[in-house]
Amino acid sequence: MSSDSKTGLQLRSLIKNSGELEISLASMPTPEPGPDEVVVRVEASPIEGAGVVIKTGSSDAAKALMGKTVAMIGGAMYAQYRCLKVSECLPLPAGITPAEGASCFVNPLTALGMTETMRREGHKALMHTAAASNLGQMLNKICIKDGIGLVNIVRSPEQADILRKIGAKYIVDSTAPTFMDDLTNALVETGATLAFDAIGGGKLAGQILTCMEISANKTAKVYSRYGSSVHKQVYIYGSLDPRPVELNRAFGMAWGVGGWLLFPFLQKIGSAEGAKLRARVVAELKTTFASHYTQVVSLQEALQPSHIAVYAKRATGEKYLINPNKG
Amino acid sequence: MSSDSKTGLQLRSLIKNSGELEISLASMPTPEPGPDEVVVRVEASPIEGAGVVIKTGSSDAAKALMGKTVAMIGGAMYAQYRCLKVSECLPLPAGITPAEGASCFVNPLTALGMTETMRREGHKALMHTAAASNLGQMLNKICIKDGIGLVNIVRSPEQADILRKIGAKYIVDSTAPTFMDDLTNALVETGATLAFDAIGGGKLAGQILTCMEISANKTAKVYSRYGSSVHKQVYIYGSLDPRPVELNRAFGMAWGVGGWLLFPFLQKIGSAEGAKLRARVVAELKTTFASHYTQVVSLQEALQPSHIAVYAKRATGEKYLINPNKG
Numbered sequence: 001m002s003s004d005s006k007t008g009l010q011l012r013s014l015i016k017n018s019g020e021l022e023i024s025l026a027s028m029p030t031p032e033p034g035p036d037e038v039v040v041r042v043e044a045s046p047i048e049g050a051g052v053v054i055k056t057g058s059s060d061a062a063k064a065l066m067g068k069t070v071a072m073i074g075g076a077m078y079a080q081y082r083c084l085k086v087s088e089c090l091p092l093p094a095g096i097t098p099a100e101g102a103s104c105f106v107n108p109l110t111a112l113g114m115t116e117t118m119r120r121e122g123h124k125a126l127m128h129t130a131a132a133s134n135l136g137q138m139l140n141k142i143c144i145k146d147g148i149g150l151v152n153i154v155r156s157p158e159q160a161d162i163l164r165k166i167g168a169k170y171i172v173d174s175t176a177p178t179f180m181d182d183l184t185n186a187l188v189e190t191g192a193t194l195a196f197d198a199i200g201g202g203k204l205a206g207q208i209l210t211c212m213e214i215s216a217n218k219t220a221k222v223y224s225r226y227g228s229s230v231h232k233q234v235y236i237y238g239s240l241d242p243r244p245v246e247l248n249r250a251f252g253m254a255w256g257v258g259g260w261l262l263f264p265f266l267q268k269i270g271s272a273e274g275a276k277l278r279a280r281v282v283a284e285l286k287t288t289f290a291s292h293y294t295q296v297v298s299l300q301e302a303l304q305p306s307h308i309a310v311y312a313k314r315a316t317g318e319k320y321l322i323n324p325n326k327g
Numbered sequence: 328m329s330s331d332s333k334t335g336l337q338l339r340s341l342i343k344n345s346g347e348l349e350i351s352l353a354s355m356p357t358p359e360p361g362p363d364e365v366v367v368r369v370e371a372s373p374i375e376g377a378g379v380v381i382k383t384g385s386s387d388a389a390k391a392l393m394g395k396t397v398a399m400i401g402g403a404m405y406a407q408y409r410c411l412k413v414s415e416c417l418p419l420p421a422g423i424t425p426a427e428g429a430s431c432f433v434n435p436l437t438a439l440g441m442t443e444t445m446r447r448e449g450h451k452a453l454m455h456t457a458a459a460s461n462l463g464q465m466l467n468k469i470c471i472k473d474g475i476g477l478v479n480i481v482r483s484p485e486q487a488d489i490l491r492k493i494g495a496k497y498i499v500d501s502t503a504p505t506f507m508d509d510l511t512n513a514l515v516e517t518g519a520t521l522a523f524d525a526i527g528g529g530k531l532a533g534q535i536l537t538c539m540e541i542s543a544n545k546t547a548k549v550y551s552r553y554g555s556s557v558h559k560q561v562y563i564y565g566s567l568d569p570r571p572v573e574l575n576r577a578f579g580m581a582w583g584v585g586g587w588l589l590f591p592f593l594q595k596i597g598s599a600e601g602a603k604l605r606a607r608v609v610a611e612l613k614t615t616f617a618s619h620y621t622q623v624v625s626l627q628e629a630l631q632p633s634h635i636a637v638y639a640k641r642a643t644g645e646k647y648l649i650n651p652n653k654g
Contacts (some may be wrong), residue, residue, distance in 0.1 A: 131653065244576065260580070
């Protein structure tokens with residue numbers, strides 16, 4: 001362990017009494033690893049981090065990771081060094097860089113979790129909002145590869161172009177005046193009755209259910225005053241729009257809206273099924289699950305107003321990677 | 328079959344081009360029953376009807392019902408005679424009147440469906456809105472008998488009194504200024520994480536989820552920025568408030584809101600489990616599942632403005648029974 005790894009910079013946030021949020025960098029001592037722990041030099045932090053193990057505890061499992069590039073589960077990744085448990089590290093195959101591995105957990109597993117949820121809950125196709133995101137592009141690649149019908153909802157013609165270029169078949173623009181008709185037509189063609197929604201607030205979830213109901217009634221054999229008997233489900237997994245969800249219930253009684261998160265999903269399916277999903281991610285890390293970053297910045301650079309102005313927009317196509325050890 | 332059963336009055340509704348709804352009584356010929364059908368003289372119509380079989384088709388199953396008092400599944404019960412399939416009739420034991428039997432299907436099975444859903448989805452207690460209703464009273468009787476924790480939400484002190492008199496333990500008034508605190512306390516005491524909501528529109532479903540989340544966090548062992556990992560569920564089964572549902576999502580990510588209806592529930596659990604629930608209803612028809620009507624009216628009386636003024640309020644404690652053959 002080199003002498004300069006004894007302390008490392010960490011990104012700290014403080015909410016002051018005045019209501020201001022203060023973001024600062026602090027030089028913090030790097031903890032000594034316990035028997036079953038390792039110290040990782042963090043080289044890539046999008047949401048979850050990745051880096052190189054530079055010190056280990058005394059257990060065999062910990063020692064086996066020495067020098068390996070690993071992806072890490074957990075928060076507090078905006079730091080130069082991170083001490084954590086062996087069980088929180090996923091060793092990456094030779095040839096995978098920390099930048100590639102940093103995207104190894106959340107987005108790929110979330111995208112696979114969506115198609116897996118579709119199968120487990122008996123739907124035959126699915127839809128996705130904010131669909132041109134990094135996650136949305138991965139979901140398209142999975143669905144194209146696995147032959148799954150996927151309806152993409154985007155919010156601009158530019159986002160539609162991004163998806164068209166990677167081969168997406170069903171793309172609907174929610175800002176178009178024909179949105180509801182376009183969406184209904186795509187639902188009739190695919191039979192999608194499950195949506196994953198990153199937007200959250202406003203009327204979108206209700207509009208999706210309404211279009212699903214119209215689509216279901218186009219093929220229904222009997223009329224019921226309670227609406228179609230086909231179950232229609234929207235899972236909200238993000239909150240790009242922080243307003244309340246507004247549901248007008250113009251979609252019968254066979255519907256559900258709920259929260260969806262990766263880690264509870266992984267707990268529900270169990271470690272054996274989860275391991276299968278992780279194995280697929282590692283196997284396809286340079287293809288299906290490759291991420292493209294527009295900027296790689298240090299911790300200091302991440303706090304510069306010119307960078308904040310870009311990434312605070314949370315805009316599709318502008319994806320930052322923090323490398324806390326960038327020179 | 329007496330000569331005057333060859334035709335019977337039926338309540339008919341017509342939406343005119345002007346947008347007016349016209350309600351009228353029409354004298355309609357009573358159909359001849361097919362082999363597996365029977366004709367019932369309807370003597371009680373709250374939501375589902377009950378009456379006496381006065382003519383049958385040629386099958387043994389149909390003939391076996393001759394003269395029996397039966398409860399009936401299906402709509403169009405605001406008629407003096409109803410021709411329907413043997414499988415849509417539930418023969419009632421001797422000593423049960425049509426008025427008692429008319430309440431045999433929807434409310435009792437809905438109340439039992441709620442506690443059954445609670446068990447199947449892994450909740451330990453439940454809550455109910457519009458809780459002083461006929462259905463809500465039945466649910467209290469079931470929960471008291473079966474030792475299930477039940478939180479009742481009512482909208483007036485008078486409704487709270489109705490429930491207190493039948494032994495309800497947890498009663499919360501949504502019009503009280505302390506509503507959110509009162510509800511949270513009741514949820515902490517019972518551990519209820521499932522609600523059945525007859526109101527539907529407005530903020531109530533979101534308030535319920537918020538109080539469940541506060542309650543869950545009071546006993547949580549670890550903090551998560553995604554909120555409690557305890558799944559919180561609201562099923563909307565009615566629409567007393569027709570406004571949109573408004574969910575502010577101040578309740579983490581482990582939540583669901585959805586529609587709930589009796590017949591899809593019965594289909595899901597299958598006919599053997601459904602038969603057990605029906606057997607319990609018949610066995611407890613004069614106790615747990617007894618209904619009290621404030622008025623019994625004929626079809627003609629049901630259309631009089633003075634009666635409409637009362638039942639159109641859908642007020643708790645004012646429950647009308649239509650007897651289409653009332654003299």
